[in-house]
Amino acid sequence: MSPAEAAVAALLDALGVDRGDPELRDTPARVEALWRENLIGGYGVDPAVILADRLPDPSGAIVTLTDLPIQGVCPHHLTPFFGVAHIAYEPNGAIVGLGVLERLVRALSRRLILQETLCGQVADALTEHLGARGAACAIEARHLCLILRGGEPHDARVCTRVGRGTLRDRSDILPPVGGRR
Secondary structure, X not given: OOHHHHHHHHHHXXXXXXXXXXXXXXXHHHHHHHHHHHHOHHHHOOHHHHOOOOEXXXXXOOEEEEXXXXXXXXXXXXXXXXXXXXXXXXXXXXXXXXXXXXXXXXXXXXXXXXXXXXXXXXXXXXXXXXXXXXXXXXXXXXXXXXXXXXXOOOXXXXXXXXXXXXXXXXXXXXXXXXXXX
């Protein structure tokens, strides 16, 4: 049994879960795999490496990509949050493929991270590692730590928005967050 599997088994035991149930026999291994591959798999990915495959940019047009699915894990409660991210950047001589932007957002979101921090890290990666003149990120997500506690506001969403460089004050560049679609 790996250390992570043993920790999951110990958690179940500490919470009084009867692990004699046949459905729970492989649970520690399943939980480890889910966490490693799907919830915190972004730790092994360097944003600088993701953004290294650049193309020359002849136009200078602002690039915007919206409705990217995201998922992360709240570092305070170890529960997932999920939603969409909208990103934009103003190139400074180079662009990246749209799939590269998706990989960047995926790598940064699949960590133990606050949504507010994630929003800033996406914009910072585009300015620091791509050399963009400006970058912006907006995220709208539902947090299980909010849904499962208290009055259970099942429709509540957390909306964050950040801009850097030339896009610092360009609230018009990304779709609005927080409104009903």
